[in-house]
Amino acid sequence: MVSKVEYVDSTHMYASNYVRNSKAIGVLWAIFTICYAIIGVVTFLTPEWIGDLDSEYPGRFGLWEACQTDEKSEHCQGQIYDLGNLPSVAFQVATILVGISCLTSLFTICAMLLFFFCKSTKVFHICGWLQLLSALCMLGGVCVYPLGWDAPDVRRTCGASAGRFELGQCGLRWAYLLAAIGCLDAIILAILAFILATRHVKLQAEPTYGSALTNGSLYKGEVNSAYITDAHSVAGGSRKSLNLHPVLLMHPGPPGHSADDTYSQFSSRTARSKHSYHRPEYSTSIHNFQL
Incomplete structure (x- = not known):
């Protein structure tokens, strides 16, 4: 009985490993995309961008909400649908930009559903552009926000030395730092989405070696003519037939x-x-x- 030995093309093996690894990276990309959307929503809603709780008039400031603390309680002012009452135009622009960034990140999560209906390369391109837009808007909001630090309400809490890009007695709080990290996160996710879209490969077909290929496998002696089995003869004939x-x-x-x-x-x-x-x-x- 002739032993059966299977031969696998190295290119087919490498392609299979690449597709398997790319799927694993795609899953991680989707997880971090969801995490970035959560970061964007949290930074947009919380009033923890700047503030000082130890000054004479302690308070905290966010994009569209400002909270002042007195001896009894804390009073927060500002409405997300009433941007005209914000203390500074820079705060209004930063709120709009970060809001667009959050909406775009949520649209990216919704666009992942297209993986079930469209080719993955197109979906990665769409998500990559959405994440790039979200990163630019988040970066714009982070850069524009310091222009409003000279508002009267901010100077009342942070002191007279507060001004544009000058916090005076106040300091940066965790939401502003989280937004800055979110900018870098969105840029990395966008680059990774473009890489997965442009370098996506399909499994290659099984290599063919003529009629000797039987169900994706080869028998010994059918590729290397120097290997002679009982079915071959040194004189060119068959010993079994003679x-x-x-x-x-x-x-x-x-x-x-x-x-x-x-x-x-x-x-x-x-x-x-x-x-x-x-x-x-x-x-x-x-x-x-x-x-």
Whole structure:
């Protein structure tokens, strides 16, 4: 029975590994995209961009909401649908830009559903452009926001030394830093989406080697002609088709010796031990043994 050995093309193996790894990276990209959307929503809603809780008039400021603290409680002012009452035009622009960034990140999550209906390359391109737009809007909001630090409400809490890009007695709080990290996160996700879209490959077809290919596998000797099986003959024919049996020829011995004095080369008897008393004599007249 001829043993069956399967041969796999190296390019097919590399393509399979690449597709498997790209799927794993795509799953991680989707997870971090959702995390970035959560970061954007949190930074947009919380009033923790700048502030000082130890000053004479402690307070916290966000994009569209400002909270002042007195001896009894904390009072927050500002409405997301009423941007005209914000203390500075820079705060209004920053609110609009960060809001667009959050909406775009949410649209990116919705666009992931297109993986079930469209080609992955197109979906990655769409998500990549959306994430790039979201990153630019978030970066614009982070850069524009310091222009409104000279507003009267901000200077009341941060001191008279507060101004554009000058916080005075106030400091940056965790939401502003989280928004800055979100900008970098969105840029990296957009670049990764474009890479997954442009370098996406499909599985290659099984390599063919002619009629010797049987169900994606090859038999020994069908690729390398130097390997000869029982189905091939040295003379070009088939030993099975000729129905030949191997023959073992015996040496006739030196001249003058009879057939009875001839022994097989596999026998332990020699001419000297012909008349040994330890074993009986066996005469033979057959020179050819068929195996």
